[in-house]
Amino acid sequence: MKFPITGGCLCGAVRYEIGAKPVRMVNCHCRTCQKSSGSPYMALLFVPASALKVDGxxxxxxxxxxSGNTVYRAFCPQCGTPLFGRNSAFTQLRPVAAMSLDDPDLYRPELDMWVADAPSWDLMNPGLPKYPGNFWQTAD
Structure with a gap:
């Protein structure tokens, strides 16, 4: 994977660069990800907060x-594209929406989390580990 990894919104008003390897790549099936993305899950790259540089x-x-944590979800105010976020409990990491990457093929999901919230018709990759809730709170 070459750095920086770049991405941005649909209209181009917000651009970003990721200057370090993602810590984890996760499909999150929680209800807040579902509602904010309008899809059964959100594909997320968790990157070091210091590695995310935003222009716009x-x-x-x-x-x-x-989880009880406050999640701040960032969107482009002009076109509405979901971009990235931050979590009150995990301040050292920033989740970035994989589909906002310039090259979404860089995303390689490693696990599914919050699968307890997944709709029954959501066909998940059977080869990925599944966590009923937050992976970060159950990982060793």
């Missing part, structure tokens, strides 16, 4: 997740 203005919306 974005808008954040806070929500309380099932």
């Amino acid at each position: 203005n974005y808008r954040e919306f806070p929500t309380v997740a099932a």
Whole structure:
């Protein structure tokens, strides 16, 4: 994987660069990811907070997740593209929406989390580990 990894919103008003290897690549099936993305899960790259550089203005919306943490989801205020976020409990990491990458083929999911919230019709990759809740709180 070459760095920086780049991405941005649909209209081009917000661009970003990721300057370090993602810590984890995760399909999150929690209800807040479902509602904010309009899909059964959100494909996320968790990157070191210091490695994410943003150019352009974005808008954040806070929500309380099932974990009880406050999640701040960042969107382009002009076109509405979901871009990245931050979590009150995991300040050293930033989740980045994989489909906002310039090359989404760089995304390689490693696990599914919050599968307890997944709709019954969501066909998940059977080869990926499954976590009923938050992987970060159950990992060793």
